[in-house]
Amino acid sequence: MQIPIRVSDRTSHHPLIFGGGPVLTANPEPFADFFDLILLGDGELLLGEFIESYKAVRRADRSTQLRHLAQIPGIYVPSLYEITYDRPDGAIQSIQPLDAAIPAQVQKQTYRGNTLSASTVVTEKAAWENIYMVEVVRSCPEMCRFCLASYLTLPFRAASLEASLIPAIDRGLQVTHRLGLLGASVTQHPEFEALLDHLDRPQYDDVRLSLSSVRTNTVTEKLARVLVKHDSRSITIAVESGSDRLRRIINKKLSNEEITQAAINAKAGGLSALKLYGMAGVPGEEPEDLDLTVAMLRSLKKAAPGLRLTYGCSTFVPKAHTPFQWFGVSPDAEKRLKSLQKQLRSQGIDFRPESYNWSVIQALISRGDRRLAPLLELARHYGDTLGSFRRAFKELQGQLPELNYYVHANWSPEQVLPWSHIHSGLSQAMLINHLASATAEMKANIQPEIASEIASEIASEPVPVPQAIGQLPDSQKLLRTVVE
Ligand code: SF4
Numbered sequence: 001m002q003i004p005i006r007v008s009d010r011t012s013h014h015p016l017i018f019g020g021g022p023v024l025t026a027n028p029e030p031f032a033d034f035f036d037l038i039l040l041g042d043g044e045l046l047l048g049e050f051i052e053s054y055k056a057v058r059r060a061d062r063s064t065q066l067r068h069l070a071q072i073p074g075i076y077v078p079s080l081y082e083i084t085y086d087r088p089d090g091a092i093q094s095i096q097p098l099d100a101a102i103p104a105q106v107q108k109q110t111y112r113g114n115t116l117s118a119s120t121v122v123t124e125k126a127a128w129e130n131i132y133m134v135e136v137v138r139s140c141p142e143m144c145r146f147c148l149a150s151y152l153t154l155p156f157r158a159a160s161l162e163a164s165l166i167p168a169i170d171r172g173l174q175v176t177h178r179l180g181l182l183g184a185s186v187t188q189h190p191e192f193e194a195l196l197d198h199l200d201r202p203q204y205d206d207v208r209l210s211l212s213s214v215r216t217n218t219v220t221e222k223l224a225r226v227l228v229k230h231d232s233r234s235i236t237i238a239v240e241s242g243s244d245r246l247r248r249i250i251n252k253k254l255s256n257e258e259i260t261q262a263a264i265n266a267k268a269g270g271l272s273a274l275k276l277y278g279m280a281g282v283p284g285e286e287p288e289d290l291d292l293t294v295a296m297l298r299s300l301k302k303a304a305p306g307l308r309l310t311y312g313c314s315t316f317v318p319k320a321h322t323p324f325q326w327f328g329v330s331p332d333a334e335k336r337l338k339s340l341q342k343q344l345r346s347q348g349i350d351f352r353p354e355s356y357n358w359s360v361i362q363a364l365i366s367r368g369d370r371r372l373a374p375l376l377e378l379a380r381h382y383g384d385t386l387g388s389f390r391r392a393f394k395e396l397q398g399q400l401p402e403l404n405y406y407v408h409a410n411w412s413p414e415q416v417l418p419w420s421h422i423h424s425g426l427s428q429a430m431l432i433n434h435l436a437s438a439t440a441e442m443k444a445n446i447q448p449e450i451a452s453e454i455a456s457e458i459a460s461e462p463v464p465v466p467q468a469i470g471q472l473p474d475s476q477k478l479l480r481t482v483v484e
Pocket of ligand 1: 140141142143144147148149150184185215238252
């Protein structure tokens with residue numbers, strides 16, 4: 001059966017097309033014209049409700065089915081909402097349900113049980129070949145202000161060790177000897193030590209163990225030793241930056257001393273490599289913050305000689321439902337990635353930047369609205385390359401906002417967001433409070449502090465100190481206006 005790509009072209013002969021997952025839950029709007037319905041939030045709750053509700057209307061016409069399903073908490077039927085705009089290429093004016101029977105806000109669903117997911121199929125054909133994956137924790141309590149993995153999925157939940165994790169692991173290891181522990185920050189599981197002890201028993205000696213990224217200050221020598229025993233050679237930590245000031249802006253509660261200790265522990269436990277993740281173009285970032293990152297990596301080399309260091313660096317991309325959703329992508333980020341590349345490669349640190357241009361496309365989808373549907377269709381038609389996005393934008397000029405509006409512009413907290421009708425569970429006031437705290441950190445005597453940190457860490461000349469607001473970066477000016 002040929003299923004039309006657009007909802008508006010489907011009839012009662014076609015199946016209902018539905019989707020879910022973090023991308024669609026955060027901001028379903030760029031895909032609104034393609035999905036009959038979208039499940040917002042955790043599948044544990046939604047799938048059962050959806051199937052039971054669908055059974056009640058399976059013989060009804062399509063419109064009755066969709067109207068019925070739209071009443072179920074967490075089920076979003078995009079075609080039942082009307083969006084108006086200031087102008088065809090302007091901001092969103094309003095998002096309204098078509099009539100009073102349709103909920104004005106759709107509430108993301110949050111599962112609160114302590115049994116989390118595990119693989120149901122293990123195969124060499126999977127993206128992660130033959131690995132049995134177990135979800136150890138869901139969400140992250142740290143709330144770094146850019147982080148979708150935290151804000152969109154709060155509260156932090158940990159799988160029960162006895163009732164969920166150990167039985168799942170024992171089941172999975174009957175069919176494979178590769179185990180992946182999943183979660184935004186697996187070592188934050190309150191019983192992670194006990195889990196490590198369980199995996200450290202002789203019957204698991206041949207198990208190859210992989211962890212997703214771990215919180216830096218939880219990298220102990222014991223963790224490194226268990227990983228080495230189970231065939232892992234490296235560990236990944238997300239440090240974001242080497243600048244304490246920048247980490248305060250983003251609410252990453254981490255110091256360079258803790259990063260150094262993690263490297264020392266990794267080496268002492270026998271690991272041969274440490275992968276660090278960071279970002280460029282973070283709101284409030286100054287070029288000097290990047291110098292501090294270089295200095296931090298250089299000092300790590302000294303503190304843990306022989307440990308192979310890789311620095312993966314992405315561009316800051318705003319994500320819906322986070323306090324940084326209003327910030328645009330910094331046009332300086334590309335230049336900054338190049339500057340990091342130059343400085344780090346010359347020091348023998350393996351630098352792996354993510355593509356700036358694809359980060360721009362990521363931001364487009366992250367903050368996009370329904371007007372992107374023809375663009376996505378065209379870009380797909382032209383081959384889904386960067387060039388096809390450029391070509392599609394050119395062709396649709398005047399029919400949708402400029403790329404700059406979606407990607408680079410700082411948005412006002414007053415404006416209607418494409419996802420304003422999706423309720424994540426966190427209040428707008430709470431996100432704005434975080435935004436205000438970030439702005440306060442940006443304002444706190446930035447340059448003198450940076451200058452002295454750099455002076456002591458890399459013995460460079462102090463940088464000039466701008467005194468007037470006019471000399472501050474654009475993001476700071478915008479936020480001064482917004483928050484004061
Ligand atoms: S520690 Fe990592 S996963 Fe947790 S909020 Fe910060 S960036 Fe997100």
